[in-house]
Each structure stands twice: as C-alpha cells, then as structure tokens.
Amino acid sequence: MSLLDDPEFSDFLKTKALLLGSYLTFVRVFFELKTGRKFLLSDPIGRESHFISIAKNLRRVFDGQSTRLIINVPPGHSKTTMLCYFIAWCYANYPDCNFIYVSYSHELAEKATGLIKEIISMPLYKKYFDARISDSVKSRGNFIVTDGKGGGGGRCVAVGAAGTITGLDAGLPGDLERFGGGIIIDDAHKVDEAHSDTLRNRVTTNYKETLKYRLRGPRACMIFIGQRVHEDDLANFLISGGDGYEWEKVILPALDEVDNALFPENFPKENLLVEREVSPYAFAGQQQQCPQPSGGGIFKPQWFPLLLEEPKIISTFISVDSAESEKFTADYTVFSFFGIYKIIYKGGIDTGQYGLHWIDCYELKCEPKDIEDEFIQFYMECSRHRVKPQVAVIEKKSSGTALISVLKSFHGLRVLPIERGRDRDSGRPFTKIDRFLECQPYAASGKITFPKAGKHTEATIEHLRKITANNTHRHDDRADTMQQAIQCALIEGILLPSTSTVSQDRIIDNMAQRMNRLNELKKQVYHG
Numbered sequence: 355m356s357l358l359d360d361p362e363f364s365d366f367l368k369t370k371a372l373l374l375g376s377y378l379t380f381v382r383v384f385f386e387l388k389t390g391r392k393f394l395l396s397d398p399i400g401r402e403s404h405f406i407s408i409a410k411n412l413r414r415v416f417d418g419q420s421t422r423l424i425i426n427v428p429p430g431h432s433k434t435t436m437l438c439y440f441i442a443w444c445y446a447n448y449p450d451c452n453f454i455y456v457s458y459s460h461e462l463a464e465k466a467t468g469l470i471k472e473i474i475s476m477p478l479y480k481k482y483f484d485a486r487i488s489d490s491v492k493s494r495g496n497f498i499v500t501d502g503k504g505g506g507g508g509r510c511v512a513v514g515a516a517g518t519i520t521g522l523d524a525g526l527p528g529d530l531e532r533f534g535g536g537i538i539i540d541d542a543h544k545v546d547e548a549h550s551d552t553l554r555n556r557v558t559t560n561y562k563e564t565l566k567y568r569l570r571g572p573r574a575c576m577i578f579i580g581q582r583v584h585e586d587d588l589a590n591f592l593i594s595g596g597d598g599y600e601w602e603k604v605i606l607p608a609l610d611e612v613d614n615a616l617f618p619e620n621f622p623k624e625n626l627l628v629e630r631e632v633s634p635y636a637f638a639g640q641q642q643q644c645p646q647p648s649g650g651g652i653f654k655p656q657w658f659p660l661l662l663e664e665p666k667i668i669s670t671f672i673s674v675d676s677a678e679s680e681k682f683t684a685d686y687t688v689f690s691f692f693g694i695y696k697i698i699y700k701g702g703i704d705t706g707q708y709g710l711h712w713i714d715c716y717e718l719k720c721e722p723k724d725i726e727d728e729f730i731q732f733y734m735e736c737s738r739h740r741v742k743p744q745v746a747v748i749e750k751k752s753s754g755t756a757l758i759s760v761l762k763s764f765h766g767l768r769v770l771p772i773e774r775g776r777d778r779d780s781g782r783p784f785t786k787i788d789r790f791l792e793c794q795p796y797a798a799s800g801k802i803t804f805p806k807a808g809k810h811t812e813a814t815i816e817h818l819r820k821i822t823a824n825n826t827h828r829h830d831d832r833a834d835t836m837q838q839a840i841q842c843a844l845i846e847g848i849l850l851p852s853t854s855t856v857s858q859d860r861i862i863d864n865m866a867q868r869m870n871r872l873n874e875l876k877k878q879v880y881h882g
Contacts, residue, residue: 370482374447377416378409381439384473399614404431404606408579411604412440415575416447416533422601424592425579426643428608431617433579434540438466441510442473444533446483449501450508451535454524454568456515458544458557463512464495466540470510471497508535515542515557515588519564525574536575537568539588545640548583549787549823558588558596566597581640608641632795635823652790653818653833657797660806665711667693671745671770671842671849672736673835676725676757687725689716689732690835693741694843694850697801708850709801710839713739715810715832726760733767745770745849747838770848772838786830786837787823793840801844802836 373380385393395403404427414420427433437455444451455470457463471494473479474487485508488498495512513519526534542561547553569576578601582589592601608616608626615623630637635652639645670693677687691714697705716732729746736743748758750771761769784792796802797818804811817832843849 366482373482377413377440377443378406380443380446381409381436384439384442384476384479385435387476387478388473394619396617396619398610398616398618400610400612401614401616404616405436407604407606408433408436411602412436412577414602415536415577416440416444418533418573420602421536421573421575422592422599423575423577423604424589424601425577425604425606426582426589427579427604427606428616428621428641428643429581430620431606434466435469437538437540437577437579438469439473441470441538442479444535445470445474445485445499445508446479448508448533449485449499450505450526451499451533452508452524452526452570453510453535454519454522454537454565455510455512456537456539456565457512457541458515458547460495460512460514460517462541463514464493467497467510467512468494474499515539516553516560519568522568523570524568525570527570530571530573532573533575534571534573536577537565539565539576539578539580541580542578542588543580543583545583546784546788548587549785554584554587558591561588561591562597582643582645583639585639585645587645605643607643608637632798633791634798635791635794651819652787652794652821652823653797655815655819657800657802658815658818659800659803660811661711661803662806664713664805665693665695665709665803666698667695667711667739667741668851669694669745669849670713670736670739670741670743671747671839672729672733672743673839673842674729674746674748674757675831675834675838676722676748676751677719677831685829686717686719686831687728688718688831688835689729690832690839691715691732691736691739691743692839692843693739707801708844709803710843711803711805712808712810712814712836713805714808715814715835717832722756725757729757729761730764744768747772747842747849749773749834749838770842772842786834789837789841790821790830790833791823792845793837796840796844797836802840 373383382393385391395405397403408425408427411420411423411425415423425433441453441455455463455467457466471487474485480486484502486500486502488500491498497510499508499510511522513522524535524537542557543554566576578589578592580589591597593603606616608621609623609630610616613623613627615621615626626641629641670691673690673692675688677685690712693711693713695709695711697707697709699705714736718728720728733743744766745768746761747770750758750773758769758771761767804815814832817829818836821830821833
C-alpha cells in the first residue's frame with residue numbers, strides 16, 4: 355500500500371500540514387512517487403537509522419538551531435538523495451529560498467539540482483504546495499522558484515567546489531526570523547584527486563576566499579555532507595575551526611565500535627569487514643570517517659607471505675623500472691623477477707585465482723647506456739629458473755622507451771610496454787599513489803609472496819613498508835616494479851594463461867575495467 359493510501363492522508367489540509375511539518379514524511383512520500391519504490395529506513399543494531407540522524411540534523415538547520423552542520427557519512431548511503439529532497443521541502447515551505455549547491459564537479463552538482471527541479475515539478479507537489487519552477491531560466495543547474503502567485507523569486511544554482519561563484523548569493527539578507535536557504539556542499543573533493551596537494555588545497559582555498567562569503571543573513575546556513583577523503587581535506591579544515599566557526603558534527607562510521615554496520619541492508623557487516631581487511635587505507639577515511647595520516651604506510655609487512663617452498667610456477671616475467679636520471683642522487687633502476695601461480699587451498703582446491711611470487715630483485719644505479727647490459731645479465735640469471743622468463747614489462751617513459759627499443763630485437767623475449775591509466779572524467783594520469791592504492795587489495799589478500807630465504811626478501815619488504823601516501827618515502831623503485839607486475843598479471847590479466855577464463859574476461863576492455871575498479875576502490879576509505 356502506498357503511503358498516501360493511509361487514511362491519515364485522506365484530508366487535503368491535514369496532508370499538506372503533515373508534508374510541510376515533517377521533512378522525513380515528505381521524503382518518504384515523494385521518493386515513492388518519484389521512483390515507484392518505498393523509502394525504507396535502515397535498521398542498524400545499537401544505533402538509530404542514519405536516515406533519521408541526517409533528517410533530524412537537517413531539520414535543526416531549517417529551524418534555526420544550527421547554521422553550520424557537517425555530516426560525515428560513507429558513500430552509497432543516499433546522502434545526495436536526502437539533500438535534494440530537503441531542498442525541495444524547503445521550497446515547499448518558503449519558495450523564496452536561495453541555495454548554492456556545491457559538489458566536486460559542476461556536472462555532479464547539476465545532476466543534483468536537476469533532481470530537485472524534477473521533484474518540484476511533480477504533479478502532487480504542485481497540488482499541495484505553491485512553489486513553481488519559473489520558465490525564465492531553463493537550465494538544470496540554475497533555476498528560479500516562484501510562489502505561483504507572482505512572488506517568490508528563490509534561486510538554486512549548481513557549482514563546482516573549485517569553480518567561480520561570482521554574483522551568486524545563498525540565504526536571504528536581513529534579520530529574517532525564518533529559514534531562507536544556504537550553501538550545500540556535497541562531496542567537495544573527488545576521491546582520486548585527494549592525494550594531490552594542489553587539487554585538494556584548491557578546494558579549501560576556494561572555500562576560504564570565495565564560498566564562505568556568499569551567505570546572506572544571519573540565518574543563512576552552511577551544510578557540508580560527504581565522506582572523508584584525506585586527513586587534510588575541507589572537512590578537516592571546517593571541523594578544526596579553520597574558518598573561525600563552530601560546526602555541529604554528525605559522524606556516521608560504516609562500522610561502530612563493535613563492528614555493527616550502519617546500513618546493513620545495503621552494506622552488510624561481512625562485506626565491510628572484507629573491505630577493511632583488503633583496502634584499509636580507503637576504508638579508514640571514506641567508510642569510518644577517520645582518515646589516517648597520509649604518511650602512514652600503504653603496504654604492511656605481514657601481508658606478504660614467506661614461502662619455504664616455491665609454488666608451482668606457470669610462467670615468469672621481468673618487471674623493469676628504469677631511473678630517469680644518471681645522477682647518483684636519482685632513483686634506482688630495478689629489475690624484478692616474478693612467477694605467476696595458481697592459488698591452491700589445502701586439499702588441492704583450486705581457487706580460480708592467481709598469485710605472484712617475487713622470485714628475485716636487483717637494484718642498481720647506472721648510466722642509461724649501461725642499462726641494456728645490466729638487464730641482459732639479470733635476464734641470464736633469471737633464465738636459470740626452471741621456468742624461463744619470456745616477457746619484460748617496461749613502462750613507456752623516457753628511459754624505459756630507450757630500453758624497449760633495444761630489447762625489441764632480443765631473441766626469445768617479448769617486450770610489453772605499459773602506460774599509466776587515466777581518470778575518465780579529468781583525463782589526468784593516475785599518480786603513483788593512485789596506482790599503489792589500486793595494488794593494495796592484492797597485497798592485503800596475500801597474493802604477493804616471497805621466498806623465505808630470498809636474498810632480496812627482507813630488503814624488499816622493508817622497502818614496501820616505507821611507501822607512504824604523501825610521498826614522504828625517498829625511493830619507490832622496487833614498489834614500482836610490483837605495481838607493474840600486479841597491473842599486467844592480476845588487474846588486466848594480460849600475462850595470465852590464454853586458456854584461462856579469468857584472463858579472457860580481464861583482457862576485454864581491461865583499461866576501462868581498471869579505471870572503474872580504481873574509482874570504486876577510492877570510493878571507500880583510507881588506511882595507514
């Protein structure tokens with residue numbers, strides 16, 4: 355039965371009063387009409403529904419009990435939906451409200467304001483409320499609301515978090531005794547840009563120098579809602595009082611102190627525990643709203659099993675990270691020898707998954723003209739293994755390109771040039787930290803193993819331990835060869851046996867799949 359079929363909604367004036375008086379009732383009614391699905395409240399163990407927590411605090415802002423509100427909530431918990439229906443509900447009460455809706459990109463903000471516009475345009479909304487969308491402005495991201503009687507004149511505008519907002523105001527001027535709108539900040543940072551100090555700080559600077567000055571009137575509000583993405587993100591700036599105001603804080607971690615899930619219907623405890631284990635860096639920030647210091651290590655030593663006996667190697671390859679400079683202070687050139695093997699449980703159960711055994715590693719500093727000879731010497735050493743290497747994986751950068759050119763004529767060795775992935779939205783190449791975070795789940799799940807007695811084992815694991823999310827580590831050359839190996843063998847699957855269905859599935863449009871996986875990974879959380 356639809357909520358509107360309840361006898362309580364049979365009387366027009368009573369129904370209108372219910373909808374105007376209860377934001378959450380408004381959400382439940384219009385969400386069902388808009389989507390055809392009931393709006394179901396989450397039912398976590400030991401705490402109230404996050405929908406109720408969000409609704410109560412948004413209502414406090416509307417009632418003037420708070421003008422600065424931060425809600426930190428994990429992704430996928432319908433925060434944008436709640437915000438869009440909140441703004442539509444505000445217009446139902448006061449059509450002259452002025453809102454600026456901010457998100458990390460103008461396109462995302464415009465998508466939200468488009469939904470607000472659609473809600474206000476619904477027939478039932480028009481039946482009960484006076485607010486109307488003016489025909490004078492056609493944009494989804496910039497529209498005017500009137501009271502349907504020639505008055506009103508409220509506006510809702512979508513902007514990007516680092517974009518220009520000159521000439522735009524939020525709220526209503528004067529000593530107004532009622533709500534008049536404000537600035538809504540919904541996900542100020544794009545997750546995969548959080549590790550860039552330049553891009554991250556650009557958002558905070560825009561807030562400090564521009565956005566905070568667009569409020570008009572003492573009742574005008576500022577609402578920040580979204581997951582944490584970095585210990586120095588805009589949320590941290592606001593929470594710590596960086597703008598001079600005291601903010602009310604609602605922190606909603608995905609798991610509570612006894613590991614009960616916040617939204618068990620969509621994000622069961624069991625799934626969250628897996629995420630916490632395999633992607634701790636992402637999990638701590640975006641899911642738990644407590645990002646670890648960026649200097650924290652990305653890879654933990656205990657993640658790398660030490661094997662007394664070598665697994666059954668199917669194929670081997672060499673991963674090369676060549677130094678960009680011949681100066682002694684420059685990075686090292688590193689050659690790493692990896693073996694691919696099937697992960698078999700005790701009792702001979704085939705998991706259908708593959709692992710990488712890091713058989714050997716050679717680190718040196720040499721001039722570019724000597725790299726070929728050093729590589730050939732390493733290749734000859736690796737050829738003593740019972741499974742000889744047939745592929746060399748080399749990144750297409752300046753020093754790598756020269757080696758690729760030379761080795762193409764090397765008999766019996768296939769050279770596989772690889773490129774960094776790029777973000778689909780911005781076109782920006784993945785940073786090293788992006789790529790290391792992409793590798794983190796594979797390392798955390800024990801898919802990178804070492805020979806216990808390997809001469810390189812201890813030094814390499816210690817090297818990996820020092821890799822940090824803010825690039826405070828001095829060198830990352832060995833880690834680069836691991837990243838390339840994981841990319842080609844486990845992420846893209848292009849080095850797996852051609853008969854493997856896993857390989858075939860991953861080869862198909864593997865770069866698009868890789869970007870999707872990385873963006874989803876970074877829509878989770880942080881770990882140190």
